[in-house]
Structures are given as C-alpha cells and as structure tokens.
Amino acid sequence: VPVTEHLGPTGLDADVAVEQLYAAHWRRLVRLSVLLVHDQAVAEDVVQDAFVAMHGKWSRLRDPDKALAYLRQAVVNRSRSALRHRVVVERHARSATVGDATVAGPSVGGARRDAVRSALLRLSDRQREVLVLRHYLDWSEAQIADALGISPGAVKTHAQRGSAALRELLGEWWEDES
Amino acid sequence: MSERITDLLHEAADGVEPGDRLDAIRAATARTRRTGPGWWAAGGVGLVAASVVVALVLGTGGSPRVAGPDPADSPSPSPTATDPVPAPTVHPVPSESADGAATAVYYVGETPDGPRLFREFRWIQAPDRFSAAIDALESDPTDPDYRTYWHRAVDDVSFDGVGADGLIQVRLVDGSFRSRPAGMDEVTAWIAVQQVIYTLQAVVQARAPVQFLSAGGPVDQVLGVATSEPLAAGEVLETLAHVSISDPLEGQVVDNDEPFTVRGVGNSFEGNIVTRIERLSGVVEVVAEEPAIAGTYEDRLFPFEVTFDLTTVPPGDYLVISRTDDPTGAERFHVDDRRITIVD
Numbered sequence A: 001v002p003v004t005e006h007l008g009p010t011g012l013d014a015d016v017a018v019e020q021l022y023a024a025h026w027r028r029l030v031r032l033s034v035l036l037v038h039d040q041a042v043a044e045d046v047v048q049d050a051f052v053a054m055h056g057k058w059s060r061l062r063d064p065d066k067a068l069a070y071l072r073q074a075v076v077n078r079s080r081s082a083l084r085h086r087v088v089v090e091r092h093a094r095s096a097t098v099g100d101a102t103v104a105g106p107s108v109g110g111a112r113r114d115a116v117r118s119a120l121l122r123l124s125d126r127q128r129e130v131l132v133l134r135h136y137l138d139w140s141e142a143q144i145a146d147a148l149g150i151s152p153g154a155v156k157t158h159a160q161r162g163s164a165a166l167r168e169l170l171g172e173w174w175e176d177e178s
Numbered sequence B: 001m002s003e004r005i006t007d008l009l010h011e012a013a014d015g016v017e018p019g020d021r022l023d024a025i026r027a028a029t030a031r032t033r034r035t036g037p038g039w040w041a042a043g044g045v046g047l048v049a050a051s052v053v054v055a056l057v058l059g060t061g062g063s064p065r066v067a068g069p070d071p072a073d074s075p076s077p078s079p080t081a082t083d084p085v086p087a088p089t090v091h092p093v094p095s096e097s098a099d100g101a102a103t104a105v106y107y108v109g110e111t112p113d114g115p116r117l118f119r120e121f122r123w124i125q126a127p128d129r130f131s132a133a134i135d136a137l138e139s140d141p142t143d144p145d146y147r148t149y150w151h152r153a154v155d156d157v158s159f160d161g162v163g164a165d166g167l168i169q170v171r172l173v174d175g176s177f178r179s180r181p182a183g184m185d186e187v188t189a190w191i192a193v194q195q196v197i198y199t200l201q202a203v204v205q206a207r208a209p210v211q212f213l214s215a216g217g218p219v220d221q222v223l224g225v226a227t228s229e230p231l232a233a234g235e236v237l238e239t240l241a242h243v244s245i246s247d248p249l250e251g252q253v254v255d256n257d258e259p260f261t262v263r264g265v266g267n268s269f270e271g272n273i274v275t276r277i278e279r280l281s282g283v284v285e286v287v288a289e290e291p292a293i294a295g296t297y298e299d300r301l302f303p304f305e306v307t308f309d310l311t312t313v314p315p316g317d318y319l320v321i322s323r324t325d326d327p328t329g330a331e332r333f334h335v336d337d338r339r340i341t342i343v344d
Helices: A014-037 A040-056 A064-096 A111-121 A125-135 A141-148 A152-170 B002-014 B022-035 B038-042 B129-138 B186-204
Strands: B100-111 B114-124 B154-160 B167-172 B210-214 B243-247 B252-255 B260-266 B272-279 B285-293 B302-308 B316-324 B335-343
Touching: A014 A040, A014 A064, A014 A111, A014 A125, A014 B002, A014 B022, A040 A064, A040 B022, A064 A125, A064 A141, A111 A125, A111 A152, A111 B002, A125 A141, A125 A152, A125 B002, A141 A152, A152 B002, B100 B129, B100 B186, B114 B129, B114 B186, B114 B243, B129 B154, B129 B186, B154 B186, B167 B186, B186 B210, B243 B316, B243 B335, B260 B272, B260 B316, B272 B302, B285 B302
Parallel strands: B167 B210, B252 B335
Antiparallel strands: B100 B114, B154 B167, B243 B260, B260 B302, B272 B285, B272 B316, B316 B335
16 A cells, blocks of 8 residues: 555644554664563563554554654653562562572573663662663754653762773673674 | 773673564554544544543633542642632642642753743652652652752752741752853753742742752852742742643542543633544553533643543553643644542
C-alpha cells in the first residue's frame, strides 16, 4: 500500500506510523531499554507497551519525529517503573524462597556485557539514565535535561558521578580493553 | 573515560537481538482501527450506554456528589467537586483533615497551544506547608505526560502577610536557574516560572505575588524571565491547560462494583468536556464515554464531574481521557488523561 494513501489532512495514519517506526526503531529502542532494565524480555515488554501507547496518542502526536521522541521518553519512563516493579517482585521472591534459586551464569564471551549491564543496575536511576542517553543515544546535555526534566547542571553531575561509579563497579572489566 | 563508556554500552546493548513483537503490537492496537480518530471529531456521542451524568455548573450552589470514596480511606483529595469553590480563584480549597491537606502542584505538559500547566494533588502536612509542595515540584510528576523544571532548585520559601497582600519569597539554590538553558524556548521558560507561582499560590491559597531570590537578594532573571520585581500569576487560560483531571489519580485502582466518578476542571467551547474510558494492555477499546458541562468565557477553569457505571467493565488497565471541545473542527483539543486499574 503506498504510504500516500494514508496521508489525510492530519498526516500519517496511526497504524502506518506504528509500522514505519517499528521498522526503523524497534531494535534500537529495545537495546536502549535493555541497558536500563538489564533483562531483554522485560525490555521487549516495555517497548511493546510504548508502541501501543504511542498508537493510542497518535491523534495528538501526528508527526513521526514527535512520535519517536514520545517513544524514547516512554521507554525511559516505563523502564524506570518496570525496574522498580521488578525490584519489588525480586525482593519478595528472595524473602519467600530461601536458597533454592539458581541463576544462570553468563557465557564467557558475554561476561563483560553482563558485567556492564549489572553494573548499570547498581547506579541510581538518574545516573543510569543520563549515562545511557549520553553514551548510547549520543544525546547532548540539553536534550537529556529536557527529556528527564532536570537541569543541564544536574545532567553534568549525574554523568560525572555515574561514570566514576561505573568505573569503580567494573574494575578490571573497565581496564581490560581487549 | 567518556569514550570507554560509549564503547562498553554499545558492546553491552548491540549484541541484543530483539524478538519480533510487531504482530503483538498490531493485535493490541487493532481495535482502535475501527473507531479510529473519529472519536475526537464525534464529540460527546455515547458509544456505550453508561450511567448517570452529573454536570456541575459553578454558581448553581450545589455540588451533588453522587458516589464518592470515603475520605478517610481514600487517597483522592477530590477537592474541586466536593467543596464550594470561590469564584475568583482557580485553586481548589484543600480538603482538610487532622493529618494535613491536599494541595495542587502544577507540572508542565503539552497542548495544541504549546506547553501549559496541569495539576496533580499532593498531601501536605502542617506545620511546614511549603516543604511538601516544593518536594513535589522538585520531583517527577506521577503522570508521565507531565514534567517539571525544578529539580533541586529551591532552597527556601517564605510567605509574609495575609492573603493577596502578602509576598511569597522563593530562594533558589544557586545561579544555575538564572539563564534559559539551551534548547528551552521562551514560552517554556515562562511556563516553568509560572509552575512555581501557581504551585506556591495554591499552598498559601492566595494570589500573592512571588519574588525570586538568590543568596544576595532579588534575582534579576530566572530561566531568562525577568524577575527583579515580584511576579503575578499568568492569566488562567494563557497558562493552564484547559482541562485537568483531579480524580482519579494516576495509577489509581478502581473497584468496578462502585460508581466511578471522574472530576476535574476545564474551560471549553459551550462548556463541553468529554470524558472517555479506554481499555489498555492488550486491546485498546472505548468502554465508556460521557459529556459534562464545565464552563467557558471567563478566565478561569470550572469544575466538572461525570460518573460511570463500570459493573460490566472487565478488570484491567484503562486510560481515562478528558478533553475540551473545538467548534472549528481543527481538533485542537486540550486533553488530560490518567491510567487506572479496574478490579473486581
């Protein structure tokens, strides 16, 4: 179906917008969320929900750029709440079952990847978000400040403290550049 | 150091190959295809027969409350509909109790007319009535559609005098809020300053002017907005969103056995505010829709209230959406929404 058939006076149709944005950004948005929530299945849920929400708000967005901005914001916000929810669930699980939990270890090749994702989880929400937006999405401090609703000065502070903490947490993974 | 983090994050993320969720997303959005954007144009036509409509028009005196939660066990302040609202103010009279009172905190959100203020309610405890409001102003709003510009911004607030004769003084943390940050336009900066003014005026329940201070005294500008003199609140219809939901709260759990009342304030063409409930998570569908009469013309927001019967609505996550009317057909609606969870 030619895209133009969906162009009405208000621009793209919501369904077409979802398909186009999915094709262009699904993978990258899931990866963004993985850095924020650690777990891939949770990240996919988060981004799927963000797309569904974006579809519902299309009449207000009406523009692929705005929709992408909305998606990124939704992924950051929803990742934060998914993480909080999961922390609560995991805390419950830990206190409910004593000693019988087994956690699959990372493969040797993925060990550094896993170390990085785990280290990210131990940062504060803001430090993690600032580092990921700055270094994974390559956003400017002003863009991050706007997206997170914090001042550019606060972005700088979180970035500095987050970087230092990450370096500390990663130890030899940080030093070994192989 | 910076490059090392970039490399590590890309290595950690770029190995991830996401599964395909396009079909799941299509399924979840499929139902809206049938109703489409037409709802916005269709106005207040009820799609599902649903219950009582209570229209509150200010000035009729009464606030017929259909079914409200017991204030003792409900977190919802619902001050606009339960209390008579003094005409000249947009601020709701807080519902008071022994532990404190609810106050409105204003956050920035988007409307077709640019950024405007929306409000959420917070519980404030005596004796320090400012600290909870400042805490709220400095932290993220409950509703992810809103934002605040005042993280770690305010050192101290004081209010001297009585009512509008008093002066609210706000001392900011340091000079970092003086100039307008890159990427923030003038309108947004002005709205952000109004965010502080409206929130603090709500706390003191008076339209008292606000003086911004730094350590040394009055500060000449905040976010690039001139602040040498005390500032007044902007005109309501130029500053606030034209619809703002008070009840339910974001994320509220609602029992479908109880009549469900949506309350808020608005100003709309012919007073029409339309509220609908949409199902989320899985299938998006409209389960109920009701019009209400708020008000129009004057420079203020009028309370509105609608009640839904949810007894046939299955448990799940829903979106409550209230919007203004637009007689021009250009669909320039002001909209506010809340996510709720309906339970049996």
